[in-house]
Amino acid sequence: MNITKNQSGNVTILNMSGRLDLASGASLKEKIQQEFEAGNVRIHLNLAKVDFINSSGLGALVSLMKETRLKHGRLTMSNLAAYVAEIFEITQLSHIFEIYETEEAAIASYNSTMPVQ
Amino acid sequence: MDQIVQDVSELLDMLQAEEVSVREEAVEALSTIDSDEAIAGLVISLEDASANVREMAADALSKVKGETTTALLSDFLGAESITTRNLAAEILVRIGPEAVPALLEWMSSDDHDVRKFIADVLGLIGDSRSVDCLCQALWDDNINVCCSSAEALGLIGDPKAIAPLIEVGEKNADVRPLAIEALGRIKSPEAIPFLLSNLSSGDPLLAFTASEALGEIGSPQALKELTELISGDSVVVAVEAFKSALRISENVSVDIRGHVSGERLRSFIIEGLLEEDDGISRFSLRNIDIWRDKGLVLELLASVGKIDSITWCQLVDQCRHIYHDLDQMILQQFEDANLTDRMSLLDALLGCMRVETIEKLIPLASDSDPEIRIRVASIFGRVDSPTSLSELKRMVKDPVGHVRSAAYRGVGWIGDAEATGLIITGLNDEYCDVREVCVGALVTIGGQRIVDHFTNDLQTTDPERQRLAANALGWIGEDNVLEPLRGALSHTDPQVRKAAIEALCRMGEAPTVDSLLALINDENETVQRVAMTTLAKYHSQDATSLLTPFLNEDDLWLQFHVITTLATINSTETKNLLKAKAESGEVALRLAAINAIADMRDESMIVFLRTIATDSDTTIVAAVESAMSSLQSGATR
Numbered sequence: 001m002n003i004t005k006n007q008s009g010n011v012t013i014l015n016m017s018g019r020l021d022l023a024s025g026a027s028l029k030e031k032i033q034q035e036f037e038a039g040n041v042r043i044h045l046n047l048a049k050v051d052f053i054n055s056s057g058l059g060a061l062v063s064l065m066k067e068t069r070l071k072h073g074r075l076t077m078s079n080l081a082a083y084v085a086e087i088f089e090i091t092q093l094s095h096i097f098e099i100y101e102t103e104e105a106a107i108a109s110y111n112s113t114m115p116v117q
Numbered sequence: 118m119d120q121i122v123q124d125v126s127e128l129l130d131m132l133q134a135e136e137v138s139v140r141e142e143a144v145e146a147l148s149t150i151d152s153d154e155a156i157a158g159l160v161i162s163l164e165d166a167s168a169n170v171r172e173m174a175a176d177a178l179s180k181v182k183g184e185t186t187t188a189l190l191s192d193f194l195g196a197e198s199i200t201t202r203n204l205a206a207e208i209l210v211r212i213g214p215e216a217v218p219a220l221l222e223w224m225s226s227d228d229h230d231v232r233k234f235i236a237d238v239l240g241l242i243g244d245s246r247s248v249d250c251l252c253q254a255l256w257d258d259n260i261n262v263c264c265s266s267a268e269a270l271g272l273i274g275d276p277k278a279i280a281p282l283i284e285v286g287e288k289n290a291d292v293r294p295l296a297i298e299a300l301g302r303i304k305s306p307e308a309i310p311f312l313l314s315n316l317s318s319g320d321p322l323l324a325f326t327a328s329e330a331l332g333e334i335g336s337p338q339a340l341k342e343l344t345e346l347i348s349g350d351s352v353v354v355a356v357e358a359f360k361s362a363l364r365i366s367e368n369v370s371v372d373i374r375g376h377v378s379g380e381r382l383r384s385f386i387i388e389g390l391l392e393e394d395d396g397i398s399r400f401s402l403r404n405i406d407i408w409r410d411k412g413l414v415l416e417l418l419a420s421v422g423k424i425d426s427i428t429w430c431q432l433v434d435q436c437r438h439i440y441h442d443l444d445q446m447i448l449q450q451f452e453d454a455n456l457t458d459r460m461s462l463l464d465a466l467l468g469c470m471r472v473e474t475i476e477k478l479i480p481l482a483s484d485s486d487p488e489i490r491i492r493v494a495s496i497f498g499r500v501d502s503p504t505s506l507s508e509l510k511r512m513v514k515d516p517v518g519h520v521r522s523a524a525y526r527g528v529g530w531i532g533d534a535e536a537t538g539l540i541i542t543g544l545n546d547e548y549c550d551v552r553e554v555c556v557g558a559l560v561t562i563g564g565q566r567i568v569d570h571f572t573n574d575l576q577t578t579d580p581e582r583q584r585l586a587a588n589a590l591g592w593i594g595e596d597n598v599l600e601p602l603r604g605a606l607s608h609t610d611p612q613v614r615k616a617a618i619e620a621l622c623r624m625g626e627a628p629t630v631d632s633l634l635a636l637i638n639d640e641n642e643t644v645q646r647v648a649m650t651t652l653a654k655y656h657s658q659d660a661t662s663l664l665t666p667f668l669n670e671d672d673l674w675l676q677f678h679v680i681t682t683l684a685t686i687n688s689t690e691t692k693n694l695l696k697a698k699a700e701s702g703e704v705a706l707r708l709a710a711i712n713a714i715a716d717m718r719d720e721s722m723i724v725f726l727r728t729i730a731t732d733s734d735t736t737i738v739a740a741v742e743s744a745m746s747s748l749q750s751g752a753t754r
Contacts, residue, residue, distance in 0.1 A: 019625070021594070052623055054594030055563025062532055062561065066501055072441065083623065087592055091557040092526045096499060 001050075003031055011110045012040045013103065017049030020084075025060025032064055041073025042110055046103050048079035053087055065097060074098065076106040125154045132158055137167045144170055148177030153185045160189040163208075164201050175204050179211035187212065187219035194234035195226070206234055210241045217244045224250050229259035236262060240269025248273060252281040255292065263292045271299025279303060283311045294326045301330025309338050316342050316358075324354045332361025337369045348381065359385055383413050387420065414440065418450050418465075422458045429461060437469040444470045448477055456486065463492035472502045482508050487517040494520060498527020506531055510539060518548035525551060529558020537566055544582075556585055560592045568593060572601040580610055587613040591620025599626055606632050611641035618647050627655035630663075637663065642675070649682050657686045665694060677709050684713035692717070696725050708740050715744035723748050 001024030004015045012035050018024065032043055068075040078100040080088065088094040100106035131143035144162050147155045159181070162174035178186055193205035209216045220235050236254055239247040247269070254266035267285065270278040279300065286296030297315055300308035308330070315327040324346060331339040343365070346358035414436055421429060437443050447462050447469070454462055470478070481493045494512050497505035505527070512524035525543045528536045540562070543555035559567045574586035587605050590598040605617035606628055618636065621628055628636070628651065636648035653660040667679045680698055683691045698710035714722050723745050730741045
């Protein structure tokens, strides 16, 4: 999995591509941990190029979501490929993740709320 | 000509008939005749006893237009009947600018009611040619005419009216509020000094109207005076001044927060949110963090039932980033809230409940209302704590299926491996949605125990369970599902075989050629087709030779599928096969081959397509033309 980063205001955007599984889930967690350490707790994941996700990948996202909440931050996702969206529905995780159709819509949602104290 | 005159005369007589249908018929006929008499007949019908006849006549008159119509209708503006008068005014507005010259003449009518209604009509038509006449009418003897003229000038919006409006506003106290309003509509900064003088006049009505007008104009020149009024004695004026100041400050990015006292601001915010005033809602939500007023937030939370759902969600979303004890603040509102409000409060808790306060939710887990219990289960699922898990374990035994679903879902979200056994028992629930939720929860948790469970389920006698197991193994998608899925390729149930092929492909572990060789000959057509597609996609070198024999099968649908599958393999061999199929044989298969050739997006195939472009079958010719066109343009069909 390849992860690239860019910034939109105080939201860190991670663009992921490839498969989200045990190994790439661990890399993602590590990457986000670095963001937390740098004080960035507003994270957006653009999953447009993620074409496969398995249990371990889902587990990584769930644990990241919990950790972000503990840090009073936000974790959003967008551009889910059909299969990934299907898995989120099947596992009911679509209810607890903040999922947007597009990255723009997700970033706009950050802009309509206040920065985290 | 004589005949027409006779016809009109007869039609006019028919307007006196007792039967409504006869009068309707007459109006319908009169509307097709272009003569003053016919128009007069239609105008007379505006006073018909039947609403339908009146409406038909009005409709016809608004289309006829012309001076006669306008002149006759203007006369009606002085009618005693309000219905007739309004109908005449409505038609004149519908006629629009064409009616203006005649209306302007009628502004010299002796009847002040006619002059007043003409002024109203001219305002609604909005034609600048009326401005001079209306400016004169600002000084009419009748006050109603003056007021209507001021209002009309505002609607027209021509800057020529600014000076006359200011003059009449300065000299005539009765017209002044309407002049101020009109100046606001014209939106010219030229009026600002006059408006500011009224803003500080001490008269609440004038101050209110001037505030509104200054907000319309939107010039920062007025900000200082408006912000002063925000703290004034009249709350009504203060609210209007606040709204206008907000409008202006948004345009020019000026911060007006410091100009509003805490108490007053609180009342503005609460009332503004309750009244759904967009400007105040936006302002309040944007600034709620800066005031850090817990009392205000508590008051807003207590107003849950009165705030619209979008504003409520935005409010909660804002607050949860500011107040880390928002969950407690929300829980405080529970006691006095009705059922609907409690639902909204629980929805708000979804995003902010903390481990520290989760115990306070326990009593609600046994609430008599299942909707409450569903929400509580969802909240427990979001809060990773032993208390949540223990409550959810209890709630999976709830008598209501939806509550059990929410509870199992929550256990899945917590993702506790120890709860795996509990979720597995949910796979036997009598309700399908509970079973599906359990599968989803198990997929999220993953792990060998769950893989073993689903692998065993592949061997049960229950087909639904076998299929669910095959899908679940695919969704789990870990290395430890590969063997069970490969085994499932030879399962007795075709849906399991199909699910296994698809899952293995998704995992990047497509079945081998040997496995697919058996599956392309599967007794089940769906499995057979999925296997063929997989073969072409993952083993294209072997696919052509393995699939070609199927082109000689009797089954047309199978041949059709093979043709479209071959098109995905871009090789000389497949192109030749498709050419042969396109040249002769069943028309349906020839069409499939032509379309498949187009899908290959190889421009060199145009040469071949030309050779069959003169086919005797017109459908083939049309398909060839379409294929050539898409290949030439490089577009995908």
